[in-house]
Amino acid sequence: MQMKYAGLNGRKKDFGEATYKKLIQEVGRVVYQRLVQIMKDDIDKIHSTFLLSKAYRKKHPHFGDFQLILSTLHQIQDAEGKPRLYIQENELTSFRVTTTMIDNIPVEKVQEACNTYIEKITDKVLEHVKNLKMEAHPEMDPIEAAAKIKVREQIVKLTPYLPDIIKQVVNKQFIPDGSSCYTVLIYGEPTIPNKELTKPWLRRHRAITVMRDPNLFNLLTVRVPRDALAALLAADGTLVGA
Incomplete structure (x- = not known):
């Protein structure tokens, strides 16, 4: 109850x-x-x-x-x-979805701002890498010059991966890990359908982990990504396997 x-x-x-x-x-x-x-x-x-x-x-x-x-x-x-x-x-x-706040700002707004600045930061970094000079300055120490050129060559090799790296770093610094997923309790009436019926339905709702409650025969504990939460909650009352 x-x-x-x-x-x-x-x-x-x-x-x-x-x-x-x-x-x-x-x-x-x-x-x-x-x-x-x-x-x-x-x-x-x-x-x-x-x-x-x-x-x-x-x-x-x-x-x-x-x-x-x-x-x-x-x-x-x-x-x-x-x-x-x-x-x-x-x-x-009935239920009310409360918005996760980060310093009094809804997490969705923080994510939106991060996405905007991720693009700008990525453009700046890629432009910088593109303009890296691969020749040593005449007055530079030969050993130091060789080291700098070697580092720059490795950075250039990383160019295809830099957008993903920047995205991960920005998200990790500004969005807490705890807000990336939500735990949802799914209560079935009169019971929880078998795995063959529930598995495709849960897959559509992007369930990351699914665990049947050890005490209640008709309760599932499901973890879903933050952006899949609203759709899963809106599915309340769905007849699964009909």
Whole structure:
């Protein structure tokens, strides 16, 4: 439920701090009692939290989750003598993408500025390399002159690779490594499809790493590049393998 209704925490002010705390505690108590009962009924078959979560969903399908939250909220508000707050399920499942900031500047703007200056720096460096002189000055020490010419020859050989080198250096200096990728939790209803179905879908969304959760049978942890995040989040509710 915490994975599916990630927006619940954002409604804390609407519910009131005390009401919200009671809601979480009561829903947790109900789920705990259900899990205990499932363990009692099938203790010989359930040897891990992975299997326990699978058995829970078999007995308590996803469509009952929101009703549990809403009815529990209304019971608490009734007991407190407060008017009932009616909420929609999509309010709790909606998400808001927060922009990563670098010194109060959105990372996208920093990347845009870097790209602009990368081109200018590359042009300047290539122009400098192009105009390097390969002959020694008459008054220069012969050993020093030979060394300088040798270095310049090696720099010229690097010319095809200089644009990529400059790009890597600028990005590394101005954009933190932590912002290059994002970790996304993918929660499947009623379950996560098999690898044959999910692999092509995840490949389209440029997943770098994919790991199935060891505790929840219908949860994947996926890492994607920063520029692929928006498309992956927009795919919320996608029917995979249909």
